[in-house]
Amino acid sequence: MDERILSLKEKMEKELSGISDLAEIDKIRVAYLGKKGSITALMKGMKELAADQRKAFGADVNKLKEAAMTKIEEKTEELRRHQVEMEIASMPSFDITAPAAKNMGSYHPITLVQRQCENIFKSMGFTVEDYPEVVTDYECFEAVNIPKHHPARDMQDTYYLENGQLLKSQTSAAQNAILRKYGPALKENGVPIKAIFPGRCFRNEATDASHENTFFQMEGMMVDKNISISNLIYFMKTMLSEVFRKDIKVRLRPGFFPFVEPGFELDISCLICGGKGCPSCKHSGWLELCPCGMIHPNVLTEGGIDPEEYTGFAFGLGLTRLAMMKYGIKDIRDLNSGSLKVLSQFTDD
Ligand code: FA5
Numbered sequence: 001m002d003e004r005i006l007s008l009k010e011k012m013e014k015e016l017s018g019i020s021d022l023a024e025i026d027k028i029r030v031a032y033l034g035k036k037g038s039i040t041a042l043m044k045g046m047k048e049l050a051a052d053q054r055k056a057f058g059a060d061v062n063k064l065k066e067a068a069m070t071k072i073e074e075k076t077e078e079l080r081r082h083q084v085e086m087e088i089a090s091m092p093s094f095d096i097t098a099p100a101a102k103n104m105g106s107y108h109p110i111t112l113v114q115r116q117c118e119n120i121f122k123s124m125g126f127t128v129e130d131y132p133e134v135v136t137d138y139e140c141f142e143a144v145n146i147p148k149h150h151p152a153r154d155m156q157d158t159y160y161l162e163n164g165q166l167l168k169s170q171t172s173a174a175q176n177a178i179l180r181k182y183g184p185a186l187k188e189n190g191v192p193i194k195a196i197f198p199g200r201c202f203r204n205e206a207t208d209a210s211h212e213n214t215f216f217q218m219e220g221m222m223v224d225k226n227i228s229i230s231n232l233i234y235f236m237k238t239m240l241s242e243v244f245r246k247d248i249k250v251r252l253r254p255g256f257f258p259f260v261e262p263g264f265e266l267d268i269s270c271l272i273c274g275g276k277g278c279p280s281c282k283h284s285g286w287l288e289l290c291p292c293g294m295i296h297p298n299v300l301t302e303g304g305i306d307p308e309e310y311t312g313f314a315f316g317l318g319l320t321r322l323a324m325m326k327y328g329i330k331d332i333r334d335l336n337s338g339s340l341k342v343l344s345q346f347t348d349d
Contacts, residue, residue, distance in 0.1 A: 002057055002060060004042065005042065005057075005060050005061060005064050008032075008038055008039065008042070008064065009064055009067065009068075012028070012032055012038075012068055012071070013071065015028055016028060016071055016072070016075050019075070019079075020079070020082075021079070022076065022079045022080065022083065025072060025075060025076050025079065028072065029072055032068050033065065033068060033069065033072075039061065039064055039065050039068060042061050042064075043058075043061050043065075046058055046061070105344070106343070106344045106345075106346065106347065107346075107348070108335075108343055109323040109326075109327050109329065109335065109343065109346045110216050110319055110320055110323045110335060112323070112346060112347070112348055113243070113319060113322050113323040113326055114198050114216065114218065114319055115348075116242075116243060116348070117196070117198070117218055117239065117243065117317070117319070117322075118196065118198070120238070120239055120242045120243070121196045121220065121239070124194075124235065124238070125194050126194045126195055126196050126220065126222075127194065127195050127196075128195075128196055128197070128198070129174065129178060129195050129196070129197040130197070130199075131168075131171070131173065131174035131177065131197050131199055132168075133167055133168055133199065133200055133202075134161065134165050134166070134167060134168075135165065135166060135167075135168045135173045136164070136165055136166075137164065137165075137166065138176075139168075139173045139174070139176060139177070140158075140166060140168050140169060140170065140172075140173040141153060143175065143176035143299070143302050143303075144172050144173075144175055144176065144258065144259040144299055144302075145258040145259045145296050145298045145299050145302075146258045146259070150258065152256075152257070152258050156169035156170060156203055157169075157203065157204040157205070158202050158203055158204055159202055159204060167201075167202035168199065168201055168202065169201055169202060169203050170201055170217060170219075170316060171197055171198070171199045171201060171217040171218065171219035171316060172219055172259060172314070172316060174197045174199070174219065175219070175221060175259065175295075175299060175303070175314065176299075176302060176303050178193065178195050178197065178221055178303075179193065179221075179223070179299075179300065179302075179303025179304060179305055180303055180304055182195065182223075183303060183304045183305050186223060186224070186305070186310065187305075192222060192223065192224035192227075193221060193222060193223040193224070193312065194221075194222050195220070195221050196218055196219065196220040196221075197218070197219045197220075198216060198217070198218040198219075198319060199216065199217065199218075199219075200214060200215070200216055201214070201215055201216065201217050202214055203215075207332075207333060208279070208282075209279040209280045209282075209330065209331045209332060209333070210280055210281065210282065210287065210321060210324070210332050211332065212320065212332050212333060212335070212336060214336060215318070215319075215320040215321075215332070216318075216319035216320045217316050217317060217318055217319055218316075218317040218319045219314065219315070219316050219317070220235070220314065220315045220317070221295070221312060221313070221314045222235070222312055222313055223295065223300070223305060223310050223311070223312030224310065224311075224312065225309065225310060225311075226311065227294075227310075227311045227312050227313060228294075228311070229262075229294060229313070231313060232292055232293075232294070232313035232315070233252075235313075235315075236266060236290065236292065236315065239317075240268070243322065243326060244325075244326065248268060248269065248271065249268070249269035249275065250266060250267065250268050250269070250289075251266075251267050251269075251286065252264050252265070252266055252267075253265050253267070255291050255293070257291060257293060258296065259293075259295065259296050259299045259314065260292070260293025260294055260295060260296055260313075260314060261293065261294060261296045261297075262293055262294060263291065263292070263293035263294075264291065264292050264293055265288055265291050266289055266290040266291065266292055266315075267286040267287060267288055267289060268286070268287050268289045268325060269285060269286060269287075270284075270285055270286060270287050270325075271325045271326075271328065272324075272325075272328060272330050273285070278330070279330070279331075280324065280330050280331070280332075287321055287324075287325065288318070288321075289317065289318050289321055289322060289325070290315050290316065290317040290318065291315065291316050292313060292314065292315035292316070293313065293314065293315075294311060294312070294313055295311070295312040295313065295314050300312070320332060320335055323335065327346050329342075
């Protein structure tokens, strides 16, 4: 191989091995392969050679050119890889097998209480039902014995859609659908209806420490032959003692709801003030928590169940108020506030 070609090859290799910066590579490319580069100059000089030397020289210069391109490519790759390795090395270390960081979020207190109640009732053979938030006037009122213009509607003004549907003001809106869903199994196979249906409710009302315009209830129903108030009291007691796991004072007093007869208000002694009276319980020492009663014959009939043959109870637990009492939250409005400072401090027990 021609001496000039060999020395140029050595020079280029030496220069390439000495660089550590990608920007330098381009300078070398231009210096050897550019229009005025050393290898290009060798090629241009070929025409001055004798014809018998030209072919061999040309082949060697071509080999040099190819070798230069390959070496430059390899060096570029090597420097790029090195650059990436340096970037990775400078990153904070990251162990994908390490346990998750502590602050991973938390469940909303209403979710915690709802799940707890669901588990309690599931363990007693109840199914958990889901029901839409947008319902018809029939579902929310007429099917549960509240005809149009009944004064009981005044207590539950809600938000109406242009198509006449409404945001449900009470989970009782699902009662008729539950009776119709499970009625056939009751009548044909004697399987009692035992269902709970938690859900968000809406009411157009002024808010205060214990009233929100958006809150959660959990409705429950049981229908079979010979169901009585004793059954109702048993399930209410079991639920409350499981949720609070301590003795709490409750009182049962008569209450009017068109869909139960007789009807009761189940109140809980306010756990915020210990029953002394505070804004959370409107200074009465008691909080209305879970109205309930024996299902009105009209409601059973409307659901396709014969009230002469079957009886049942229903309750409408105020889940949001239950969460307040369980976690000592003084103001119901904190629960819809979205404030993580308030909401992230509660855990399951
Ligand atoms: C009802 O909604 C009936 N459907 C409950 C019922 C079901 C009675 C089955 C009998 C048989 P009431 O309007 O009282 O009843 O609401 C039930 C519970 O929901 C209340 O005791 C209270 O705990 C909760 N609640 C009612 N309104 C609000 C509100 N604005 N903010 C927070 N919780 C509320």
